[in-house]
Amino acid sequence: MEYILILIAAVFVNNIVLAQFLGICPFLGVSNKVSTSVGMSGAVLFVMTIATITTYLLHQYLLVPAGLEYLRTITFILVIATLVQMIEIIIKKVSPPLYQALGVFLPLITTNCAVLGVAILALGLENGSLLKAVFFAISNAIGFALALIVFASIREHLELANIPKGMKGVPINLLVAGLLSLAFLGFTGLV
Amino acid sequence: MANIISQKEIFLKGIVKENPIFVMLLGMCPTLGVTSSAFNGLGMGIATLFVLLMSNIVVSLVKSQIPSKVRIPAFIIIIASFVTIVEMILEAYIPALYEQLGIFIPLIVVNCLILGRAEAFASKNKLTDAVVDALGMGLGFVIALTVLGAVREILGNGSIFDFKFVSENATTFILFILPPGAFIALAYLTVLFNRINIKNI
Numbered sequence: 001m002e003y004i005l006i007l008i009a010a011v012f013v014n015n016i017v018l019a020q021f022l023g024i025c026p027f028l029g030v031s032n033k034v035s036t037s038v039g040m041s042g043a044v045l046f047v048m049t050i051a052t053i054t055t056y057l058l059h060q061y062l063l064v065p066a067g068l069e070y071l072r073t074i075t076f077i078l079v080i081a082t083l084v085q086m087i088e089i090i091i092k093k094v095s096p097p098l099y100q101a102l103g104v105f106l107p108l109i110t111t112n113c114a115v116l117g118v119a120i121l122a123l124g125l126e127n128g129s130l131l132k133a134v135f136f137a138i139s140n141a142i143g144f145a146l147a148l149i150v151f152a153s154i155r156e157h158l159e160l161a162n163i164p165k166g167m168k169g170v171p172i173n174l175l176v177a178g179l180l181s182l183a184f185l186g187f188t189g190l191v
Numbered sequence: 192m193a194n195i196i197s198q199k200e201i202f203l204k205g206i207v208k209e210n211p212i213f214v215m216l217l218g219m220c221p222t223l224g225v226t227s228s229a230f231n232g233l234g235m236g237i238a239t240l241f242v243l244l245m246s247n248i249v250v251s252l253v254k255s256q257i258p259s260k261v262r263i264p265a266f267i268i269i270i271a272s273f274v275t276i277v278e279m280i281l282e283a284y285i286p287a288l289y290e291q292l293g294i295f296i297p298l299i300v301v302n303c304l305i306l307g308r309a310e311a312f313a314s315k316n317k318l319t320d321a322v323v324d325a326l327g328m329g330l331g332f333v334i335a336l337t338v339l340g341a342v343r344e345i346l347g348n349g350s351i352f353d354f355k356f357v358s359e360n361a362t363t364f365i366l367f368i369l370p371p372g373a374f375i376a377l378a379y380l381t382v383l384f385n386r387i388n389i390k391n392i
Contacts, residue, residue, distance in 0.1 A: 170378075
């Protein structure tokens with residue numbers, strides 16, 4: 001039951017993009033086509049899960065016993081940056097088709113604040129355990145995917161719409177994101 | 192003389208022509224996430240300005256020592272160190288702001304604005320230019336965040352910098368201090384900024 005609540009909270013109520021504003025850059029940047037947004041979501045799911053497992057273990061078994069919690073930010077960002085590079089190399093060797101689908105998105109993920117954000121937020125979960133942290137990361141990645149894919153499908157339709165001159169480009173995208181966020185606001189109180 | 196003019200240009204381009212928020216769209220997460228009031232926007236802006244300034248200085252000083260293959264990880268370590276310093280200072284001296292900004296303080300590390308300036312400007316230019324560039328870009332960021340925070344606070348709460356100018360039970364657009372308001376307010380501010388920019392050119 002507790003796990004279902006985490007899932008619903010992360011996907012709908014506290015959606016990582018639309019309510020917590022993490023990962024806005026890929027949200028606005030790679031959302032012009034549904035196919036690219038699916039690829040990006042896959043890459044985020046993959047990296048977010050592995051990054052959270054690694055940083056959680058590192059925090060629990062290295063930083064806390066050594067009393068070095070203040071080095072959290074610096075360690076996590078280094079681990080994530082290295083991890084992304086490593087995942088890229090491994091996927092390239094092991095599964096070329098997967099690399100073709102996710103490859104171009106992987107370098108972009110290093111500066112995706114959603115990955116670092118979720119890794120840090122996972123430390124603050126109530127009665128935290130590794131399993132819970134992993135589940136939290138996966139739920140957030142699904143939330144990210146949902147927001148990104150819905151947003152991309154709306155943007156595909158917008159290309160045919162007649163938009164006022166001053167609103168073209170960034171402003172209309174932000175406005176659409178605002179309305180989408182408003183829709184998600186309706187889920188408040190669900191959990 | 193030429194030097195002074197070009198430094199003035201470097202400074203101004205960060206505020207108007209290449210404004211990090213309204214034109215370049217860098218560092219959007221903290222921009223949208225913390226600007227529910229003018230004070231939070233200003234605090235986040237100044238914290239980012241400090242990290243940007245310090246990292247530009249250090250990157251510009253050590254640029255010839257860093258092999259180009261590992262420059263990005265090296266820049267990230269420099270930035271992360273200053274973010275940790277900011278985190279500790281805020282926690283010790285302004286705990287209220289530290290609580291409010293929360294997760295967005297460690298996330299200054301992944302603010303593309305800072306890494307972007309280190310890579311695109313500080314690693315190629317001399318110290319004084321790098322300082323001017325950081326001040327210009329940082330100030331552009333502070334102004335954008337404060338304006339966005341002020342607009343949201345005025346519309347959503349009827350106050351500015353916690354100074355309330357409507358009566359206690361007056362109706363305000365609460366929407367603007369909620370998440371959707373961030374997107375909507377920024378959308379219209381960008382339209383406004385583009386209009387002003389086009390008129391100037």
